Amino acid sequence: MKTILTGIRANSELTLGNYLGALLPMVRLANQHSADHHINIFVPDLHSIIADIDGDLQKNIIRTLKYYLAAGLKINENVHVYRQSYVPAHSELCWILNCVATMGETSRMTQYKEKSEGRESCNVGIFDYPILMAADILLYSAEYVPIGEDQFQHIELTRNLATRFNHRFGEIFTVPVKTAEQVKFMGVDDGIRIRDLLNPEKKMSKSTKAENSKIMLDDAPERAAKKIMSATTDSLGKVKFDMWAQPGISNLLQIEALVTDTPLHEVTAAWAGETSYGELKKKVADSVAKMLTEFQAKLATISDEEVYELLENGEKYANHVANAKLLEVQKAFGLR
Ligand code: TYM
Numbered sequence: 001m002k003t004i005l006t007g008i009r010a011n012s013e014l015t016l017g018n019y020l021g022a023l024l025p026m027v028r029l030a031n032q033h034s035a036d037h038h039i040n041i042f043v044p045d046l047h048s049i050i051a052d053i054d055g056d057l058q059k060n061i062i063r064t065l066k067y068y069l070a071a072g073l074k075i076n077e078n079v080h081v082y083r084q085s086y087v088p089a090h091s092e093l094c095w096i097l098n099c100v101a102t103m104g105e106t107s108r109m110t111q112y113k114e115k116s117e118g119r120e121s122c123n124v125g126i127f128d129y130p131i132l133m134a135a136d137i138l139l140y141s142a143e144y145v146p147i148g149e150d151q152f153q154h155i156e157l158t159r160n161l162a163t164r165f166n167h168r169f170g171e172i173f174t175v176p177v178k179t180a181e182q183v184k185f186m187g188v189d190d191g192i193r194i195r196d197l198l199n200p201e202k203k204m205s206k207s208t209k210a211e212n213s214k215i216m217l218d219d220a221p222e223r224a225a226k227k228i229m230s231a232t233t234d235s236l237g238k239v240k241f242d243m244w245a246q247p248g249i250s251n252l253l254q255i256e257a258l259v260t261d262t263p264l265h266e267v268t269a270a271w272a273g274e275t276s277y278g279e280l281k282k283k284v285a286d287s288v289a290k291m292l293t294e295f296q297a298k299l300a301t302i303s304d305e306e307v308y309e310l311l312e313n314g315e316k317y318a319n320h321v322a323n324a325k326l327l328e329v330q331k332a333f334g335l336r
Contacts, residue, residue, distance in 0.1 A: 005040040005142035012054035016215040017194035017204035021148030050125035070299040081314040089322035093135035134158040141174035149191030169332040197231040200247035221289035228285040241268040
């Protein structure tokens with residue numbers, strides 16, 4: 001059986017960008033494919049500690065996992081939920097892949113450049129984070145990795161590392177499919193990048209300070225609606241999906257499509273040429289408020305115990321699969 005795998009860091013409350021870019025696509029894929037695919041959903045807690053953590057990491061981890069359930073994830077024996085640090089093979093393979101990766105290719109990662117920019121010194125974890133991510137994926141032979149567009153470069157790096165390793169040692173790793181095919185598999189028109197509401201040139205990010213720039217999953221629905229109403233648009237006065245010329249408007253159309261589970265091309269066709277930005281904002285604000293109301297109500301019904309039970313089974317499975325792959329790699333290098 002093939003594996004579909006993804007992870008979301010639990011450093012803080014999640015944004016609508018995390019939800020629409022990664023969490024919801026994973027839930028939809030999982031529900032569609034879990035009869036004949038392994039579905040691996042994990043919290044990369046070792047990735048969390050490269051940066052500051054808002055609140056209590058343990059609580060954040062459990063909350064993040066509850067989000068998948070609140071978003072409608074259906075559980076069966078093929079759905080595996082685990083924490084990265086509970087499967088030591090991740091760190092072990094990361095070290096081995098460090099000896100396969102080059103400084104040049106790792107230094108080129110945009111996220112590293114952004115996160116280290118302007119700092120006199122940054123921790124080595126920030127530099128090494130894509131290699132750990134490659135280990136997360138390769139240990140489980142995952143072919144499909146639903147993620148937002150900002151992580152595409154890390155998938156390409158994973159593919160390069162796996163291919164280089166296989167070239168040297170034989171077919172040990174499954175190479176994940178190219179990002180263009182990942183997008184197709186996710187059933188979205190393009191990679192998903194939800195934009196900052198005030199500054200739509202940038203992605204919506206939890207680390208942006210201005211509250212009105214981002215919608216958080218615990219925002220009161222009316223508050224989220226107000227944030228949409230105050231989103232930056234443009235002075236062109238005509239609704240058109242064009243991320244370059246009209247990023248604010250295009251972002252709203254993208255949000256509307258994802259929140260209402262309608263193909264983007266249908267939403268853009270329905271609004272094309274409309275001249276009232278206010279009407280579009282009102283529609284998107286209502287859709288987001290409705291989604292948050294339902295999501296938060298569902299969340300309140302999920303207990304911590306439910307999550308711990310999933311983790312117990314998931315971590316047994318994950319250790320079993322990851323240790324078997326690690327052993328193959330250790331043998332290839334002569335470590336075993
Ligand atoms: P993280 O925790 O920063 O983000 C989690 C997921 O949310 C997506 N995302 C967005 N998508 C669309 N629009 C946005 N504005 C937006 N902001 C965030 C991200 O693309 C991501 O899919 N390195 C990863 C976590 C990770 C991982 C993995 C993912 C570790 N190992 C293995 C997949 C497979 C990260 O830091 O994502």
